[in-house]
Amino acid sequence: MAVATETSAGTTLAHKVLGSPTLRLAGRRLLAAIPVLWGVTLLTYLVMNLLPGDTAQVLLGANATPAQVHQLEIRLHLNEPFWVRYGGWLAATLHGNLGTSLASGENVTTILGQRLPVTAELLIYALVGSVVLAVLLAVLAARRPNGIADRFSVVISMTGLSVAPYVLAVVLVYLFAVRLQWFPAIGYTSLTASPLQNIRSLTLPAIAIGFPLFAVYTRLLRADIVEQMQREDYIVTARAKGVPHWHILIRHALPNSMFGLITLVALNLGVLIGAVAIIEPIFSLPGVGAILVSSINNHDVPIVEGVVLVFAVVVVVAALAADLLYAVLDPRIRL
């Protein structure tokens, strides 16, 4: 598993820095990410541009005259060839300028700056909640395979795997907003306005996104812990010297079972853009998911590109962070 680490020649400081395995891994990953990120932006541009549907017509509505449509096309450079437009967008993006919305003329960076915090808060709420609860339930379930907690975890995770986020959202709104009225059905209160209301407004959407994740995580982690407990010699050693069962489970088996979970969380981040795109409009949350759907409908390419790019970068960084975490959990892993 250790990849070519024999750079023994390096003795100078420069060599030491360049030879740092962490930095080398980060550098290699970021280099490998460039073609993927480029491919993702190109694919987005292709899909948004080459499919039928006239952008200027969509923006102006059905009653616009051909002259108006033509004028708007010239103003938005829509009449230029595809490669010129994509090249222009790519050059601007490399300079940190994501362009302006075709529909509103607003700066895409500004829009993302306003909306990303909402989505980030929602996703962090959902992710932290699902990971913490998954670790708790998986440990309880793995303590006695086929025991009550284990059976419960199997049923819960099968439910979570099978429920669509929008179905869950509808059921949650019906139960907790319409019937019990514990949480608001729609709307968003910012953290600075009222922290309590903020949490309340994000709880139902966070459950709708987080519960399916919680199910997948529980299932994976439980299986990994059970496997560790059954197969590994160090567990037998720990048992033999009389280490308490709970201690073995939490201090020994759990850290060694986290690799699969970390990988999955990192891989899943990219998929979450889809969940966010469906859940945010249901709860009228002003995040990037809501504007993504409306921008796709409007053919508003710069906004779609901006959102997709942000999520692609998050996925790349998350994969890197996962690799670094492996090394923290297991010092034998050389980066």
Next chain:
Amino acid sequence: MSAPLPDLLTAPGAVKAAPARKKAHGKASTLRIWLPLGFLVLLAAACFIWPQIYPVPKPVGGSILEAGLPPLSPGHILGTDPNGNDVLSRILYGGQVSFEVGFSVTVIGLVIGGLLGMAAGYWRGPADAVISRMLDVLIAFPALVLALAIAEGLGPSELHVIWALAIFSIPATGRIARSNTLAIREQDFMLAARLSGTRGHQAIIRHVIPNILPQLMTFALLGFGIVIILEGALSFLGLGIPLPEPSWGSMIAQGQQVLSATPEQALIPSAFLFATVVSLNVLGDALRERWGVR
């Protein structure tokens, strides 16, 4: 090229492996195969055959005079929706859509993704590099965004939904096929086949396909459920099956508008969607255990 921990990073299929159960309880595991299979067969039969042999009200063009009838109304067992259409009939015809889309997308994914993945895994080299990079980009690309854009661009229709979702299913199946082919490729019987002069495509047909089929089939069952959920998501957002044609996703979206007054409008299609996907997942899980797929 080799990254640290390649086994964890390159094989998401291995990551999602089934929990290792020591003893498979004979009776319980048989039940876990036949119960969901029976439900799925019954539901599919109800959706496809019932409307043919037993008169069911039309799923569209209902009278506004009959709008919003509660369940158990005479002539409308599950009531009518706000447009006066019979809910049971919409469930049955919507179920046809779910099954058709799920089946087509899964088969397209198995054929195209499976062939690409096996070719990449068997021949390695430049073909593998090109195919794997393509699959990487498609996987890094949020599937639902692509599906939304394609469905929006092509206009809502069942065929367009199928193509849009196939773009999600092809790379996923391709990755599974590739990683399993890689594992099979190194085994002794494959070496023996190569030494005795079996050519590439023959080896794939005779040896690779039968050996990776259990992995692909169990993955396909899970994928079937995911596709049904995604079809519902597209229809929920108004980009899937065009109204007034019925689809479970659009029924849930319509029902959500009247959730406080008539919750059953949203909850009935939700229950059908959930029961179908749960059956597919339980069945896939039980078969995976039975076939010893990891």
